[in-house]
Amino acid sequence: MKDVAVAAGVSVMTVSRAFKEDSSVKRETRDHIRQTAEALGYVFDGTASNLRMKRSDFVAVIIPSVNSANFADTVRGLSDVVEARGRQILLGNSDYDVSREEKLIDQLLRRRPEAIVLTGGRHTSRARKLLVSAGIPVIETWDLPEEPIGHVVGFSNAATMEAMVAHLVTSGRRRIAFIGGDASSDTRGADRRRGFVRAMQAHGLAADHLVGIGTPPASMTKGAEAMKQVLRNLPDVDAVVGVSDLAAFGALTECMRQGILVPDQIAIAGFGAYEIASVSVPALTTIDVRPREIGHRTGRMVLSILDGDGAAFPQISKIEPMLTLAESAP
Known part of the structure; x- marks a missing residue:
């Protein structure tokens, strides 16, 4: 700050005030000081000022x-x-x-x-x-x-997932599986899984079609692997909900690889309204959490x-x- 003051021909106090937008420093002087500081590569250190102001x-x-x-x-x-x-x-x-x-x-x-x-x-x-x-x-x-x-x-992640299940049930789906939400570290994923179970039970449907994807975050690869398990172990499933759009997109691609028609044979939905949901083919039904x-x-x-x-x-x-x-x- 002393170097800036000497180069600008002003006092150190004036330099300090100029960087703090003090109204006592004229605009022309403030601009001159800042231009000088810029030329010298000086950056104002506001630590002391912030501590004093508790900011x-x-x-x-x-x-x-x-x-x-x-x-x-x-x-x-x-x-x-x-x-x-x-x-x-x-x-x-x-x-x-x-x-x-x-x-x-x-x-x-x-x-x-x-x-x-x-x-x-x-x-x-x-x-x-x-x-x-x-x-x-x-x-x-x-x-x-x-x-x-x-x-x-x-x-509420749980209530939002309940709304997704309600849509699938209303559209005629009854044997619905959920992919993801098995890791305790992903509390929001766990809440979505809990909402899925609660909604299925409320509709009088089996709520045990749950396939984990391991540690978060969810990924397309994990979603595809989970979908393999669904198709192998739960052949009667007519809809799948992913804990996120990434898991759902992975499930969708696995269906394509195995010749499963979406949504004719299995409907697939995600969560999160990621960009991939709108550009996938077919586009994914999802939840936009804004x-x-x-x-x-x-x-x-x-x-x-x-x-x-x-x-x-x-x-x-x-x-x-x-x-x-x-x-x-x-």
């Missing part, structure tokens, strides 16, 4: 997978909102591991984020204690936890709370997923 200007976000297009869309939506107000995202990847999430929470809280956004509502007991004691807004997304830590932006909207709402909630609006009580923003019908399960 870090970033929001911590933890997602289960950086490879998921849906979670990426949520982060983009969140970034769009908070970056417009001068804040940035600090991203952590839990890899569907609550123990790793706990470590990330510990590390991120040490950096004094203004808020922390989590994916899902299930955490280790220590993680919950850390979050409750953090003294910052905590927003859980992609779920409707029974005991939220603070604020929530999400939907991941970008989850991000937008979360961003608006964070800013509202930081502005002092509604910070004293939990806010619950429910997302309404949309059933998107297509050729694979009309």
